[in-house]
Every structure is written in structure tokens, then in C-alpha cells.
Amino acid sequence: MKIAIMGATGNAGQRLVTEALSRGHSVTGIARHAGDQAPREGVTWVNADINDVDAMAAAIAGHDAAILSMPFNGLNADAVFEVARKAGVWLLVVGGAASLKTEDGVVLIDTPGFPDFIKAEAEPARQFLNRLRSEADFPWTFLSPSMFFGPGERTGSFRLGDETLLTAADGKSSISYEDFAIAMIDEIETPRHRNARFTVGY
Numbered sequence: 624m625k626i627a628i629m630g631a632t633g634n635a636g637q638r639l640v641t642e643a644l645s646r647g648h649s650v651t652g653i654a655r656h657a658g659d660q661a662p663r664e665g666v667t668w669v670n671a672d673i674n675d676v677d678a679m680a681a682a683i684a685g686h687d688a689a690i691l692s693m694p695f696n697g698l699n700a701d702a703v704f705e706v707a708r709k710a711g712v713w714l715l716v717v718g719g720a721a722s723l724k725t726e727d728g729v730v731l732i733d734t735p736g737f738p739d740f741i742k743a744e745a746e747p748a749r750q751f752l753n754r755l756r757s758e759a760d761f762p763w764t765f766l767s768p769s770m771f772f773g774p775g776e777r778t779g780s781f782r783l784g785d786e787t788l789l790t791a792a793d794g795k796s797s798i799s800y801e802d803f804a805i806a807m808i809d810e811i812e813t814p815r816h817r818n819a820r821f822t823v824g825y
């Protein structure tokens with residue numbers, strides 16, 4: 624398959640590139656400074672900015688799927704939506720965890736004591752998801768990680784959920800970038816969450 628990754632040089636983006644390549648997919652790695660990346664077999668590096676709608680749409684057109692892996696704080700959702708429409712591809716989004724619900728049914732970002740410094744990224748992520756659900760006229764999928772999302776091991780052992788934050792037996796809610804990438808590429812290969820959000824965690 625042909626997979627475009629917007630934000631391919633970021634923390635999650637790098638793992639998504641590696642995971643897709645390991646399965647034999649063709650990858651277009653897109654970033655504002657993609658040209659600085661070392662050549663890599665199976666990857667076509669493209670310089671493009673999400674705010675340049677025509678250039679980004681041209682970069683992802685013709686792919687089986689396009690993954691958006693960018694910070695939500697400052698992200699122009701209108702530009703993203705227009706890119707997806709113009710390109711006519713399935714948009715998969717590396718989402719956030721704060722819009723998931725706790726076991727009590729309360730959205731995580733709305734729980735008492737939720738850190739203000741995290742809200743700067745978490746609230747735009749929630750609003751982006753809300754807009755996808757109400758406005759998107761293109762196919763999309765939003766994959767939320769668990770609360771703690773960072774570098775780790777590729778274990779291949781994790782759980783999937785829908786709207787509720789996944790928590791392990793030890794009370795921790797976490798997923799590595801590496802295992803998150805597995806879940807995302809799995810979804811592209813075997814779609815189960817078109818026009819929906821799902822989550823992944825241990």
C-alpha cells in the first residue's frame with residue numbers, strides 16, 4: 624500500500640514510518656524539513672507545510688491512506704480538512720488521550736485537577752475530533768493513545784478500546800510510540816474504525 628505520513632520526522636511519525644516500511648508498504652514522509660532526512664529505502668521524502676493546502680494535497684493524493692502526526696496547538700484544522708478534501712484520501716489522525724472518558728464517564732480533560740499546561744495541547748485536540756465528527760465530508764479515523772505516550776518497546780501486546788481510557792492492572796494508562804504505530808498500521812491494513820475514534824493501551 625501507499626501511505627503518506629504528514630509529520631513523519633516527529634516522535635510518533637518516525638515510528639509510523641518504520642512500522643509501515645517493516646510491512647513492505649511504500650511511504651511518503653512529509654515534513655517542512657523532510658529534505659534534511661537521510662535517504663531511506665522505501666521512503667520518498669517531501670517538503671510540504673500543512674498550511675500550503677495545494678502543495679500538501681498534491682503530496683498525499685493517490686495514496687491509500689494519509690496519517691496526520693502533528694501537534695494540535697496551533698494546527699489549522701480548516702487547512703487539514705481542505706487538504707483531505709482536495710486529495711481525496713482517507714485521513715488517519717494521531718490523536719490525544721484527554722478527550723477519552725474515565726471509568727466514571729467523565730471526559731479526562733474535564734476532571735478536577737487536570738493540568739492547565741497540558742490543556743494547551745489537549746483542548747485543541749478535543750476540538751479537532753469534535754469537528755471531524757460533525758463536519759468531515761471525507762473518510763477519517765482518529766486514534767487516541769493512552770495517557771502516557773512515549774518512546775518504549777515494540778511489544779505487539781496491547782488492547783484496543785473506543786471512548787474510555789484504557790488502564791492496566793497497575794493503574795497506569797500508557798502506550799509506547801512503537802506499539803501505537805502497530806495499531807495505526809493495522810487499522811490501515813484492516814479497517815475497522817472508519818469515521819470513528821478508537822484508542823490503544825496496555
